[in-house]
Amino acid sequence: MQGGGTAVNRPALLAPLVPPSPASSQSATAGRHCGLAARKLCCNHSLEAEERRPWPAQQGNPHRKPRAGKGCAQQTAPESIRRKPGLHSSAIDQHATTYSAKAMRALKPLAYCRLPENALAFPCDAFHEEGIAKPSPHEAERPFPSGSAHRAKKRYPLANHLQFLVIPSLFVYDSVSDKAKGDGMKRAIAIGIQSFSKLRENRYFYIDKTHFIKDWWERGDDITLITRPRRFGKTLLLDMVRSFFSLEYAQRSELFEGLSIWNEEKYHKLQGTFPVIYMSFANIKERNFQAAKYKICSVLTSIYSDFDFLLTSNVLKENEILQFKSISRDMPLEVATESINCLAKYITRYYGKKPIVIIDEYDTPMQEAWLNGYWDDIVFLFRGFFNSTFKTNPWINRGLLTGITCISKESMFSDMNNLQVITVTTPIYTDCLGFTEEEVFSSMDEYNLPEKEKIKEWYDGFVFGGKKDIYNPWSILKYLSLRELDTYWVDTSSNALVSELIQQSDPQLKMHIEALLQGKTIVEKIDEQVAFNRLNKIQNSVLSLLVASGYLKVISYDKSLKQYTIAITNHEVKIMMDSLISEWFNSSSLYSVSHEFKNALCEGRTTRMNAMMNKISLETFSFFDMSGKEPERFYHGFVLGLIVDLKERYTIESNRESGYGRYDVMMFPLSKKDPGIVIEFKSIDYDAGEKELNDTVNAALEQITEKHYATELVARGIPKNRIFTYGFAFRGKEVLIGGGPL
Numbered sequence: 001m002q003g004g005g006t007a008v009n010r011p012a013l014l015a016p017l018v019p020p021s022p023a024s025s026q027s028a029t030a031g032r033h034c035g036l037a038a039r040k041l042c043c044n045h046s047l048e049a050e051e052r053r054p055w056p057a058q059q060g061n062p063h064r065k066p067r068a069g070k071g072c073a074q075q076t077a078p079e080s081i082r083r084k085p086g087l088h089s090s091a092i093d094q095h096a097t098t099y100s101a102k103a104m105r106a107l108k109p110l111a112y113c114r115l116p117e118n119a120l121a122f123p124c125d126a127f128h129e130e131g132i133a134k135p136s137p138h139e140a141e142r143p144f145p146s147g148s149a150h151r152a153k154k155r156y157p158l159a160n161h162l163q164f165l166v167i168p169s170l171f172v173y174d175s176v177s178d179k180a181k182g183d184g185m186k187r188a189i190a191i192g193i194q195s196f197s198k199l200r201e202n203r204y205f206y207i208d209k210t211h212f213i214k215d216w217w218e219r220g221d222d223i224t225l226i227t228r229p230r231r232f233g234k235t236l237l238l239d240m241v242r243s244f245f246s247l248e249y250a251q252r253s254e255l256f257e258g259l260s261i262w263n264e265e266k267y268h269k270l271q272g273t274f275p276v277i278y279m280s281f282a283n284i285k286e287r288n289f290q291a292a293k294y295k296i297c298s299v300l301t302s303i304y305s306d307f308d309f310l311l312t313s314n315v316l317k318e319n320e321i322l323q324f325k326s327i328s329r330d331m332p333l334e335v336a337t338e339s340i341n342c343l344a345k346y347i348t349r350y351y352g353k354k355p356i357v358i359i360d361e362y363d364t365p366m367q368e369a370w371l372n373g374y375w376d377d378i379v380f381l382f383r384g385f386f387n388s389t390f391k392t393n394p395w396i397n398r399g400l401l402t403g404i405t406c407i408s409k410e411s412m413f414s415d416m417n418n419l420q421v422i423t424v425t426t427p428i429y430t431d432c433l434g435f436t437e438e439e440v441f442s443s444m445d446e447y448n449l450p451e452k453e454k455i456k457e458w459y460d461g462f463v464f465g466g467k468k469d470i471y472n473p474w475s476i477l478k479y480l481s482l483r484e485l486d487t488y489w490v491d492t493s494s495n496a497l498v499s500e501l502i503q504q505s506d507p508q509l510k511m512h513i514e515a516l517l518q519g520k521t522i523v524e525k526i527d528e529q530v531a532f533n534r535l536n537k538i539q540n541s542v543l544s545l546l547v548a549s550g551y552l553k554v555i556s557y558d559k560s561l562k563q564y565t566i567a568i569t570n571h572e573v574k575i576m577m578d579s580l581i582s583e584w585f586n587s588s589s590l591y592s593v594s595h596e597f598k599n600a601l602c603e604g605r606t607t608r609m610n611a612m613m614n615k616i617s618l619e620t621f622s623f624f625d626m627s628g629k630e631p632e633r634f635y636h637g638f639v640l641g642l643i644v645d646l647k648e649r650y651t652i653e654s655n656r657e658s659g660y661g662r663y664d665v666m667m668f669p670l671s672k673k674d675p676g677i678v679i680e681f682k683s684i685d686y687d688a689g690e691k692e693l694n695d696t697v698n699a700a701l702e703q704i705t706e707k708h709y710a711t712e713l714v715a716r717g718i719p720k721n722r723i724f725t726y727g728f729a730f731r732g733k734e735v736l737i738g739g740g741p742l
């Protein structure tokens with residue numbers, strides 16, 4: 001069912017008027033006529049409960065009740081209601097009001113009736129007379145309220161001659177769903193809904209985040225980019241902002257009644273007063289640039305179709321009409337990048353008001369471009385698009401973007417001095433995305449769930465702008481719904497980007513990951529602006545991405561030095577990280593081979609080590625994709641991954657100084673029965689006269705001896721004959737290992 005004004009169609013969510021069905025007998029009790037036989041009085045409700053849920057007019061909405069002289073008057077509730085046991089008739093008398101049909105219509109265009117939220121309406125005569133509602137095709141029609149046993153099965157006219165009694169639904173219920181409200185039954189938890197209006201219409205579980213509207217509006221920033229991990233409510237937050245400001249929701253103030261923003265009287269006048277351009281790039285996940293461009297142009301084309309009434313509005317010039325019609329899925333790049341700039345100008349001219357521009361998941365296309373090898377092309381497109389839309393556009397009121405990462409300004413937002421970036425360390429909007437501990441524990445109390453300490457261990461740990469104890473909302477909602485602990489958040493993604501980055505990272509980062517999985521913290525310099533084009537070159541870029549994505553949390557930081565103390569976020573993330581490493585090295589084909597390799601390494605059996613390493617190389621290295629990477633660096637990281645589970649027997653260090661140089665890997669035994677181990681990695685160097693891999697192995701072993709890499713092991717009391725030195729030589733996927741006791 002649609003209702004609304006002439007420009008925009010919008011759903012009519014207001015509680016309908018409910019005439020009675022003709023009864024079988026005039027002697028039927030008055031209670032049966034109170035909105036059909038299926039409707040009963042809630043006899044267990046108390047005045048105290050009523051006082052906790054005030055009549056909506058008391059919540060500051062001036063549009064809810066018609067004023068005196070407009071067809072409404074206070075009226076005492078009929079005796080048939082007042083006599084019901086358990087009801088406080090004085091409370092009903094205070095809020096029962098009669099409305100004429102004309103007055104009801106005056107509150108909503110197109111003859112739709114507007115009632116207070118949580119209210120029911122009955123024809124006054126329904127309490128003592130039958131059969132007064134006579135269907136007529138010439139009258140406005142309304143369905144039964146959602147949840148009614150008669151929902152949408154019958155339609156009734158709104159007869160002009162009728163008077164209607166309006167009572168808060170607090171006092172009456174129909175079917176199980178309405179009785180639940182009277183009995184305090186828990187709110188339904190709807191998983192995955194990203195529509196603010198749908199959550200509010202159906203009274204699903206919702207934690208109020210509308211204070212963001214006030215915070216954002218009063219800061220006055222031109223363009224705001226907020227980054228948070230996935231599944232943190234970013235899309236719902238943006239839809240809430242759209243529902244509040246958009247002209248499309250001009251008569252939908254009931255969506256916000258009872259929420260924190262509606263306590264601010266001045267914001268009543270802002271609700272539904274701005275044109276809004278809204279777009280999402282969440283589905284731009286293509287394998288090549290042409291497909292991605294087509295999808296992006298499809299999004300822009302859809303936006304233009306929402307405003308196609310401008311073509312007949314007489315506000316466009318002839319050349320602007322041509323531009324409007326040139327928007328298509330196959331439009332040239334230069335037309336696409338200028339599209340929102342042009343549309344904002346047309347909208348401003350039509351409404352006399354500049355639009356708000358909202359973009360959800362702005363960085364999804366960039367992440368996919370990096371993964372699929374068309375980074376430069378997508379950057380060129382979006383640099384032009386963002387520059388035209390936000391930097392050089394005088395026709396927008398404000399801009400609001402969300403994403404997971406803050407892509408470096410040099411890549412995407414060059415020279416955009418009007419951009420306010422809110423990262424996970426910015427002390428602004430700290431509790432607007434994610435659930436606070438107070439919100440989580442209150443929700444657990446509502447659903448009678450006592451395991452607060454376990455929930456804290458699993459899902460707490462996120463820190464935004466220095467505010468601690470932020471919980472992952474997706475995992476909390478799933479837990480409230482299913483009542484069991486599981487890796488809900490990390491399972492919503494393949495974690496492909498994280499997996500690839502850690503696999504391809506340098507050895508030092510792998511050692512960092514191992515330390516983090518052991519519950520330690522690390523201190524590193526991090527730039528929160530993620531440079532995707534440097535992810536393979538600078539380990540700090542990978543750490544930046546892991547922090548932005550929520551896998552790591554910031555314990556403390558010195559922004560002047562860009563030095564951050566970081567840790568694994570929580571138990572759920574640790575399970576995922578452990579699982580990723582297990583998948584790489586414990587597959588059915590790799591596990592037994594890697595196990596034999598490690599045994600041979602610790603026993604000095606180079607022949608067996610060579611056999612196992614070459615088998616791993618042939619069967620597995622295509623999965624890890626060595627293209628474009630230095631073989632020495634790749635094998636260094638891979639071997640570290642193989643031996644990392646020897647941590648119960650060894651302290652493993654990488655790229656540290658010893659003697660007169662820096663060794664690649666050194667393994668310090670925790671028990672006297674195990675040998676000390678030094679490993680040097682080298683790829684074949686033909687310029688140095690190395691013709692075969694054996695020459696490279698000898699060069700690696702000579703370097704260990706000449707640089708005295710074993711000095712630190714000897715200093716710890718390990719006999720030289722218990723120190724094994726190994727040279728690893730590589731040529732593509734071909735591996736040769738040599739060495740033995742020092």
